[in-house]
Amino acid sequence: MRHATITIDQTALTHNLNHVKHRIPATTKILAMVKANAYGHGVEACLPALQQADALGVACFSEAQQLRSLGWNKDIVLIEGVFSENEWQQSLQATCQSIIHHHHQANWALSHVPNVSSPCRTLWLKLNTGMNRLGFEPNELVAVAKPLVAAGYQLILTSHFANADTPLHPSNTQQIDTFNQVLKMLKAQVDANTKASLCNSAGIINFPQCHFDWVRPGIMLYGSTPLEAVSADNLQLKPVMTFSARIMAIHHIAAGSSVGYGSRFVANRPMLKGIVSIGYGDGYPRVVDGSAWVSLHPQKLPSDTNNTAENQSLQAYRCPVIGRVAMDMIAIDLTDVPNPQVGDRISLWGDTLKGAPSVDDIAHSAHTLGYELLCRVTQRPIRKVLTASITE
Numbered sequence: 001m002r003h004a005t006i007t008i009d010q011t012a013l014t015h016n017l018n019h020v021k022h023r024i025p026a027t028t029k030i031l032a033m034v035k036a037n038a039y040g041h042g043v044e045a046c047l048p049a050l051q052q053a054d055a056l057g058v059a060c061f062s063e064a065q066q067l068r069s070l071g072w073n074k075d076i077v078l079i080e081g082v083f084s085e086n087e088w089q090q091s092l093q094a095t096c097q098s099i100i101h102h103h104h105q106a107n108w109a110l111s112h113v114p115n116v117s118s119p120c121r122t123l124w125l126k127l128n129t130g131m132n133r134l135g136f137e138p139n140e141l142v143a144v145a146k147p148l149v150a151a152g153y154q155l156i157l158t159s160h161f162a163n164a165d166t167p168l169h170p171s172n173t174q175q176i177d178t179f180n181q182v183l184k185m186l187k188a189q190v191d192a193n194t195k196a197s198l199c200n201s202a203g204i205i206n207f208p209q210c211h212f213d214w215v216r217p218g219i220m221l222y223g224s225t226p227l228e229a230v231s232a233d234n235l236q237l238k239p240v241m242t243f244s245a246r247i248m249a250i251h252h253i254a255a256g257s258s259v260g261y262g263s264r265f266v267a268n269r270p271m272l273k274g275i276v277s278i279g280y281g282d283g284y285p286r287v288v289d290g291s292a293w294v295s296l297h298p299q300k301l302p303s304d305t306n307n308t309a310e311n312q313s314l315q316a317y318r319c320p321v322i323g324r325v326a327m328d329m330i331a332i333d334l335t336d337v338p339n340p341q342v343g344d345r346i347s348l349w350g351d352t353l354k355g356a357p358s359v360d361d362i363a364h365s366a367h368t369l370g371y372e373l374l375c376r377v378t379q380r381p382i383r384k385v386l387t388a389s390i391t392e
């Protein structure tokens with residue numbers, strides 16, 4: 001069997017959710033973001049570990065329907081809102097809450113008002129504070145809010161940071177000021193009970209004065225860092241996804257031999273090279289530069305009868321990725337690994353406590369973010385779930 005595997009650690013996910021809880025006031029609620037199939041982790045595998053979230057956030061109605069079919073019966077928020085009047089009505093039936101970021105959505109909400117007891121009586125009203133992607137302008141917000149409140153809606157003012165990962169970026173204070181001003185105006189002129197939500201993961205960490213009524217953590221739940229300058233380990237976040245495979249072949253190569261497509265890597269010494277059964281067809285990024293590495297975790301051989309304890313604490317070896325990443329395979333440098341074997345386990349990213357690179361390390365080599373690599377793993381790898389009761 002080909003061993004490309006994605007392992008989801010539910011205990012790590014719960015740990016990260018609790019970590020968010022410890023950072024926020026007891027009265028602040030958590031909208032856990034599970035869009036894009038829980039950032040590539042698989043929503044079904046993640047749900048059991050997110051039971052203590054107050055609500056789940058998704059990008060579209062079909063993602064919400066999936067959550068309902070999996071039995072999630074607390075609130076769901078469509079963070080891009082609905083895309084048609086018909087979808088607005090469907091979302092009411094599925095008791096989803098929506099963001100309202102545009103006049104046409106506000107009109108649908110005014111045309112079809114859910115009954116008093118429906119959770120859909122809460123609307124998330126999106127303010128553009130400077131991201132300039134979605135949302136109403138500060139000077140139009142009161143006019144949009146008034147008829148919605150008159151129709152019976154409870155409003156949560158919401159906005160999104162453009163640079164929350166860079167705490168000193170001047171746009172942050174500007175966005176926070178605008179948000180506070182508009183919130184004050186709404187409370188004074190429309191509804192004193194207006195609620196508020198501003199922070200994603202980076203905001204939760206960098207702007208504790210802005211937690212308001214709801215925070216919206218995404219990436220930190222999955223144990224990848226939301227910050228440019230601080231690693232997930234240093235934030236005490238645990239990686240939820242481990243991406244692994246095995247060595248399928250080992251060869252000696254002579255100095256001067258090249259490896260892989262384009263003959264891009266040329267050995268400058270006699271080398272030992274391993275082929276690992278993982279490639280961009282599984283979601284390992286083809287664009288990594290020469291800094292990418294994997295960790296090798298030796299199998300315990302039947303002949304290793306002594307030193308069992310030591311063997312189990314398992315030293316991991318760091319092996320550079322050499323040559324081009326192919327669709328189904330990568331090559332790694334085994335020259336400095338003592339006695340590597342076909343079948344040895346290779347971590348592409350994930351279990352950093354055992355010596356693997358973090359997804360953020362590989363994202364750095366691929367000139368992107370952990371977010372993208374996590375979302376881009378494909379359907380091909382075998383999926384495994386470590387439930388709370390099973391430890392590896």
Ligand SMILES: *Cc1c(COP(=O)(O)O)cnc(C)c1O
Pocket residue numbers: 033035079160199200201202216217218219220226
């Ligand atoms: C995706 C998303 C989040 C979560 O962002 P992270 O950086 O992953 O924490 C929060 N709010 C909105 C509106 C989003 O779209």
